[in-house]
Amino acid sequence: MDFRNFICFNSTNHIEGAIMLSRSISIIGAGISGISCAEFALKLGYKVFLSEISNKDIKIKNNKNLKIETGQHSDEILNSNYIILSPGIPQNIEIIEKAKRKKIPIINEIEFGSWFCEHDILAITGSNGKSTTCMMLHEILVNNGYQSYLGGNFGIPFTKNLIRTMNNKSDRIVHVLELSSFQIELLSNFKSDMSCILNISQDHLDRYINMESYVETKLKILKFSKKTFYNNKDINLKKKINSDHNPNYYKIDSNTSSFRINNRSIVTKSGEILFNLEETNFVGDHNLQNAISACTLAFHYGVDKNSISQSIKKIKPLNHRIEYIGQYSNVKYYNDSKSTNLNSTIKAIKSFEKNVILILGGQNKGFDFSELKSFSKKIKLIFCYGDSGLDISESLHPYFKTYFKSNFRKCIIEAVRMSSENDNILLSPGCSSYDQFDNFEKRGDSFKKIISEIHYV
CATH class of the missing domain: 3.40.1190.10 (Mur-like, catalytic domain)
Structure with missing residues (x-):
């Protein structure tokens, strides 16, 4: 459908309709939602200023109504009627504080899309x-x-x-x-x-x-x-x-x-x-x-x-959610890389009866991992990696046999080496992945690749 016609009479959202067509927006963050939002806004006839703090190459078609900056969030962002902030960027950055003082409405991609x-x-x-x-x-x-x-x-x-x-x-x-x-x-x-x-x-x-x-x-x-x-x-x-x-x-x-x-x-x-x-x-x-x-x-x-x-x-489960990888040498492997908080890890542990070799680590978001002490009958060994791995390992050492390897790959290899028959090796990190990976998907894929290489599958 032609959304440019639609917005003129979509009064249920109390948007100013046709007046918006003459307006411009700034989008802060050129991740997948930022780029998609820019493409959508351009189709609606908006003038778009897309700002990305990194110097990465932004893949989006050229358009006369599109201007891009990289390496900074300049004051040019403020020359717009709306600012669309990508979800991963907090509201306390300097340019957003300036926008608030100028009373420029700050929304996000979900809000903007819902108008149409x-x-x-x-x-x-x-x-x-x-x-x-x-x-x-x-x-x-x-x-x-x-x-x-x-x-x-x-x-x-x-x-x-x-x-x-x-x-x-x-x-x-x-x-x-x-x-x-x-x-x-x-x-x-x-x-x-x-x-x-x-x-x-x-x-x-x-x-x-x-x-x-x-x-x-x-x-x-x-x-x-x-x-x-x-x-x-x-x-x-x-x-x-x-x-x-x-x-x-x-x-x-x-x-x-x-x-x-x-x-x-x-x-x-x-x-x-x-x-x-x-x-x-x-x-x-x-x-x-x-x-x-x-x-x-x-x-x-x-x-x-x-x-x-x-x-x-x-329905089949999504990848990286207690995903069963396979059984090799009578050891079962599970990829729960999507676990980026402690409660998610706890739910994963509860899915097993015993003999869990647990892999934790990444960037801790403020959790107290000593809460895992109540699962001493289920957890056999704990291996920790990454930025927060040493702290997590030390907090759990009074209750479990814990091991720390900073590098993710080395940590996985050590966990496999110390496993024995009927063990369940569970990657359920309880932390974000951003210290060594772009996202939890890449962390989970790396885990699966390492396991397949170890067992030549």
């Missing part, structure tokens, strides 16, 4: 399980005839999917958005038809002043959704959300819910078994919580129970 989205949006946030839950919901919808577009923090920019849906007249289009706290921070007019908050546990304290600030940022999604489903068994959500006082808030996995968890199964309100965990391709009880959230949203969006049940049994 005429299709339903289903948004999912939480500290852990977002990607898996979004993928489950997306697959259920696709299997039932919807043109579902999965994006946001999942790795596909929302605006890229909006470009893909231009000129598409289908009435079966729906956007499934994974939203991080960074992406929620700058929302103002965003609207989703349904949202879901999976859980909230300590994370990103390298960005937020305290846990309360992080929680409040996550909970902002409540203001932007027609209906919100939340995990009432999560201690932080239970404290903060009261569905009895708001008819638009709905508990997940309660006696009044459409579905609930019973042992290792998800059952309907009447007690009928929808599926049990063993019928799926997923490992770990935490995936029951992910699944019930996806099933609940799908059901309330109009997908029938039988279709949900059939779909969930076919």
Whole structure:
């Protein structure tokens, strides 16, 4: 569809419509969301100034309305009507402080894209399980005839999917958005038809002043959704959300819910078994919580129970989420590189009975890893690597046999060397990957490559 015509009458978002066409925007950060946002804005007729602090080569088509700077965030950014800030960049940088003083509106790619989205949006946030839950919901919808577009923090920019849906007249289009706290921070007019908050546990304290600030940022999604489903068994959500006082808030996995968890199964309100965990391709009880959230949203969006049940049994797990790599010399290998916080690592450990050789490390985001001491019966050895590896190793040494190797590859090789029959080598770092890798995907791929090289597979 021609979005330039559409924005003139999309009054539901209270945007100034046609006046915006004469305006200019600055985009700070030329990562995948920044570049996609620039491409989308150019299609809408905006003048775009794209600013990147590094000197990297920016791959984007030339356009008369596009200007690019690298190596700095100059004051030219301030010559715009809106500033779009990439999610990985904090709001306390100097140029943003200047923009605030000049009262230039600061938004993000999700907010900007939502102004021009005429299709339903289903948004999912939480500290852990977002990607898996979004993928489950997306697959259920696709299997039932919807043109579902999965994006946001999942790795596909929302605006890229909006470009893909231009000129598409289908009435079966729906956007499934994974939203991080960074992406929620700058929302103002965003609207989703349904949202879901999976859980909230300590994370990103390298960005937020305290846990309360992080929680409040996550909970902002409540203001932007027609209906919100939340995990009432999560201690932080239970404290903060009261569905009895708001008819638009709905508990997940309660006696009044459409579905609930019973042992290792998800059952309907009447007690009928929808599926049990063993019928799926997923490992770990935490995936029951992910699944019930996806099933609940799908059901309330109009997908029938039988279709949900059939779909969930076919879905395969995402890479880097307790991903089973294989068994070599009677040792099993699991890649959980997506674990970038302690709570995620704890959930991974709970998926095993015993003989876990755990690999931790990277850049700690403020976690106390001594909390792992309660898993002494499951964990056999711990190997630590990276910037925070030595500190983590020392904090755990009173409770476990721990080893530190700064280099990731050397750490993995040492863990394999010291393993024995029936062990489970689990990469679940509990830290960000940025000390030695560009992202958690590259860390996980490196782990798999090292294992295959060791075992000549």
